[in-house]
Amino acid sequence: MNKKGESKLLSLWWLFVLTVVAGVIVISTFIYYNSEIDINSVHSDLLAERIVDCISRDVYLRQEVMNDFDIIENCNLNSKIIEESGNFYFKLIIRGDDFNKDIIAGNRIFEKDCEIKEKVAGEHFPGCSRKSEKLLYNGKFVDIEILTGVNQREK
Amino acid sequence: MRNKRGDTDVSLLEVIIFFVLNIAFFAILFFFVYNTGTKVFVYEEIYAKQISLIIDNSKPEMAVLLDVEKAIEFANKNNKPLDSLFVVDREKNVVKVNLGTSKGYSYGYFSDYDVDLKLKDRWLSIIIKNDE
Numbered sequence: 001m002n003k004k005g006e007s008k009l010l011s012l013w014w015l016f017v018l019t020v021v022a023g024v025i026v027i028s029t030f031i032y033y034n035s036e037i038d039i040n041s042v043h044s045d046l047l048a049e050r051i052v053d054c055i056s057r058d059v060y061l062r063q064e065v066m067n068d069f070d071i072i073e074n075c076n077l078n079s080k081i082i083e084e085s086g087n088f089y090f091k092l093i094i095r096g097d098d099f100n101k102d103i104i105a106g107n108r109i110f111e112k113d114c115e116i117k118e119k120v121a122g123e124h125f126p127g128c129s130r131k132s133e134k135l136l137y138n139g140k141f142v143d144i145e146i147l148t149g150v151n152q153r154e155k
Numbered sequence: 156m157r158n159k160r161g162d163t164d165v166s167l168l169e170v171i172i173f174f175v176l177n178i179a180f181f182a183i184l185f186f187f188v189y190n191t192g193t194k195v196f197v198y199e200e201i202y203a204k205q206i207s208l209i210i211d212n213s214k215p216e217m218a219v220l221l222d223v224e225k226a227i228e229f230a231n232k233n234n235k236p237l238d239s240l241f242v243v244d245r246e247k248n249v250v251k252v253n254l255g256t257s258k259g260y261s262y263g264y265f266s267d268y269d270v271d272l273k274l275k276d277r278w279l280s281i282i283i284k285n286d287e
Contacts (some may be wrong), residue, residue: 014173018180029188033197039204046211047265076215078267081248088265152263 040127061135110149126151199260
């Protein structure tokens with residue numbers, strides 16, 4: 001039967017589409033700029049490097065590390081922040097032919113969290129760093145492994 | 156018989172209005188996104204975290220200069236005194252940056268250094284003093 005079609009540029013449909021597009025862009029922008037910049041992984045790397053730097057002299061493991069060595073004081077770490085804040089963790093393992101030494105400090109829960117994070121992506125997990133080195137101690141190579149975790153949000 | 160008749164004539168005025176409105180719409184959206192990205196709270200967070208990372212990446216007797224021109228701009232706009240923009244709380248081991256918002260942004264660092272912050276012109280000197 002008689003049908004009459006019309007094409008309009010300025011229509012309610014066009015207005016509706018623009019509103020949806022604007023809404024999506026505004027919401028995305030707010031979500032993006034309101035989310036925190038996560039530097040926990042970088043911070044965790046720095047902590048690992050600080051400790052490795054501190055226990056080694058060139059390619060040698062410092063002798064005093066194997067005795068009564070206060071790693072927090074000697075590596076210029078703040079003991080209150082590392083032990084009490086709950087935001088930091090490190091585990092240093094020194095393995096030789098006939099000995100094994102572990103030095104652990106901070107929030108021990110991060111060790112498990114870091115293991116989980118290696119397998120599954122997740123939010124609010126700590127930023128983790130794992131480093132391995134070989135250093136000389138008493139003429140023999142020892143394996144150094146360090147795991148660090150940092151989970152800091154705004155204070 | 157089915158008579159179908161479609162009218163596809165669109166006037167030039169309608170086309171012009173359509174394009175002008177579209178351009179205005181996208182211009183406003185672009186301005187909004189750009190403006191949101193230059194908000195003061197974004198820079199407070201950026202500077203606090205930058206300073207914290209610099210402190211933790213440094214060694215004693217080091218000094219680092221950080222360009223904080225944007226911070227000075229915001230401070231002048233918000234009438235904030237320049238000597239209170241960047242503060243280090245030695246007791247809590249946090250860096251606090253306040254460029255004019257009510258609470259600013261604080262972020263911690265793990266080093267046990269004695270840190271001094273000095274602002275001159277657009278440069279912030281982060282001075283790591285010798286171990287206490």
